[in-house]
Structure formats: structure tokens, C-alpha cells
Amino acid sequence: MEPLVSILIPAYNAEEWIADTIRSATAQTWPRTEIIVVDDGSKDRTVAVAQQFASEKLLVVTKENQGAAATRNYGLKLSQGDYVQWLDADDLLAPDKIELQLAALKKSGDTRTLLSSPWGHFSYRAQRAQFVPHSLWQDLSPVDWLIKKMSENLHMQTATWLTSRELVEAAGPWDTRLLSDDDGEYFCRVLRASTGTHFVKEAKVFYRVTSSNRLSHIGLSDRKKDAMLLSMKLHIEYLRALEDSERVRKACLAYLQNWQGIFFPERPDLVAESQALAAELHGQLEVPALGWKYAWLKPVFGYGTAKHAQMILPQWKASVLRKWDKAMHGLESRSVANGSGGNLAAASRKK
Numbered sequence: 001m002e003p004l005v006s007i008l009i010p011a012y013n014a015e016e017w018i019a020d021t022i023r024s025a026t027a028q029t030w031p032r033t034e035i036i037v038v039d040d041g042s043k044d045r046t047v048a049v050a051q052q053f054a055s056e057k058l059l060v061v062t063k064e065n066q067g068a069a070a071t072r073n074y075g076l077k078l079s080q081g082d083y084v085q086w087l088d089a090d091d092l093l094a095p096d097k098i099e100l101q102l103a104a105l106k107k108s109g110d111t112r113t114l115l116s117s118p119w120g121h122f123s124y125r126a127q128r129a130q131f132v133p134h135s136l137w138q139d140l141s142p143v144d145w146l147i148k149k150m151s152e153n154l155h156m157q158t159a160t161w162l163t164s165r166e167l168v169e170a171a172g173p174w175d176t177r178l179l180s181d182d183d184g185e186y187f188c189r190v191l192r193a194s195t196g197t198h199f200v201k202e203a204k205v206f207y208r209v210t211s212s213n214r215l216s217h218i219g220l221s222d223r224k225k226d227a228m229l230l231s232m233k234l235h236i237e238y239l240r241a242l243e244d245s246e247r248v249r250k251a252c253l254a255y256l257q258n259w260q261g262i263f264f265p266e267r268p269d270l271v272a273e274s275q276a277l278a279a280e281l282h283g284q285l286e287v288p289a290l291g292w293k294y295a296w297l298k299p300v301f302g303y304g305t306a307k308h309a310q311m312i313l314p315q316w317k318a319s320v321l322r323k324w325d326k327a328m329h330g331l332e333s334r335s336v337a338n339g340s341g342g343n344l345a346a347a348s349r350k351k
Helices: 018-026 046-051 068-078 095-108 142-151 165-171 184-195 222-242 246-263 270-282 303-335 340-350
Strands: 004-009 034-041 058-063 083-086 113-116 119-122 196-199 207-210
Touching: 004 018, 004 068, 004 095, 018 034, 018 058, 018 113, 034 046, 034 068, 034 340, 046 058, 058 068, 068 184, 083 095, 083 165, 095 113, 113 184, 113 222, 142 184, 142 196, 142 246, 165 184, 184 222, 222 270, 246 270
Parallel strands: 004 034, 004 083, 034 058, 113 196, 119 207
Antiparallel strands: none
């Protein structure tokens, strides 16, 4: 019998997107799937929309609001699959994503291989998703993967992974302390338990970029900054447990420097903690550099104002582009007869 794949969808106030996400899950060409939607106490119509798709293969459950990590853990406890496919409530899977990854795994037969895939970002029109390759888009050992991620400031979107039950159990539950970067920390532990990643270039994930209210956006939130530094400490701990070498220490220092701008200058306590970590790695962190578009503001208005502009203006620009994309999506939807599933399949073939 073919292995069962559990597609787990944590959801919170996702009524605008959840239907398309569920459709991409039910459209999977892999024959044996169970889909579990876990609503984290949404205040909108997320549950009502999801319930329209309920069936023997699709379960919708709701719980009190506890955050994304706790919601994922709840869904995992309910699941029975041999493999786990995480899928956020606003993202999409290409129809053959799971089938292609499992076909690739059959060649090796190693259930401790962590399967990954390309991801492209979009706002409303999945067929226009932009797939931008980087150095994590290849087969890598756990150590090499983490070094590249941390030194080059890269990440893999949550839905790209397909994880065996063996790896899930070895990694343990999602860390409910982490209000930001919970996925980054979790997959560090999955990687530690794996024999390495296998990148399946034909499988595709479509990552929807929404507003600055999304979970991954840290902004000015002190709680998310605290969580981010905790996640960074754990990243460094996990990597050094695998290999404590000069190249690892350099990667960890680059990682700390890349994220120093999140804490400086508003959180001197976190800046001091980062500096202490850098000293343990035989290094020192510099004042975060501002982009050239905003550096000229520093001598006139001060570093804090220049940093605020560097944060706010790109968000404003992205908001304008999302509104434009939404308008174009509305026009195209009225002129094209086939629905989002057809568009997604076409997008998967096109990229």
C-alpha cells in the first residue's frame, strides 16, 4: 500500500485565502492523503469556509487561540500519515508536489531524507509567482544546509518540506515559545535528525505574500524580537552540536550580524546578548549598516529615523503592488472561465 500523507493546515483569520489553500490540497495527484484543518480560534469565517470542504478525507477542527506552533502540534497529534506536509492557510501546493517528492524518495528508500522543493512568491495571481533560486535549492548535508542558510541569510518556505513520520517523531514538537521563526527553529531539529536534504526541482510551492500582520513579520514587536533571538540562539546551538569548526563559527557570526538590525538600537538588552554570543564565537558585531537609499537620512535625522524609513517605505510600496495585483486578479477572474485550480496547474507547468 502507498504511504499516507497528512496535509496539516493551521489557520487563523484566513477566510480570504483558506478555500484556495484547501483546493490545492484536495487536488493533489498523490492518491492517499488526509487533510486536517486546525482553526486557532479565528474571529472571522475561516471555520465556516473550511467546513464546506469537510469529507471523509478532510477534517476541520477548532480550538482556543494559542498561536501557530501550538496549532501545528494539535494537528500533528490528530494525524496518522507516514509523511507530513505542512501547509499554511494562505499558501498553495502544485497539484503534483507530493507525488513528485515521493517518487524521488523511492529511488533511495531512505525515510530519514528530508525532501524539499522550489517556492515562488505571489500576492493574488499564482500564475505570476516568482521563483528565485538560491543555494539551498540543492541536495545538502544537514551541516552544509545550515551553514548556507545562516551565513547567506536564506530560508525555505514551510510548505516546501515533506517530512517522514520518523523524522517528525525524532524532531519533537514545535516550540510554542517562538512567536516568530518557529518554522526556522523546527526544521533545524528536523535537519539534525535527517541524513540530508533532497531537492526535487519539479515540485512547486506557491507562497502568498500578505500584509505586515503576517506571523513572519517582526516589525516593532518586542515579543517577536525576544522570540527571534531565542530562535537564533537555538540555531547556533544546533549547528555547533553537529560541527564546531571555524567555518561554522564564521557562519554563526554572519547570522548574528545579518539580524542585528532587528534589535538595534531599540533593544540594547538584545544587542548586548547578541554581542556576548559573538564573543563566544571569537568575533564582534558591527553597527548594522543602512541601505544606500536611507543612509543619507542618518546624519540629518539620526539612525532610528533612518531605520524606521527603511522599514516602512518598502512595506508601503509592497502594499501598493498588492492592491494592483488584487485588481488585476479580479479582472482576470472575470474573463477566464477556469478556476484557481486550473490556473495553479498551468502555473506549475509554466515555471
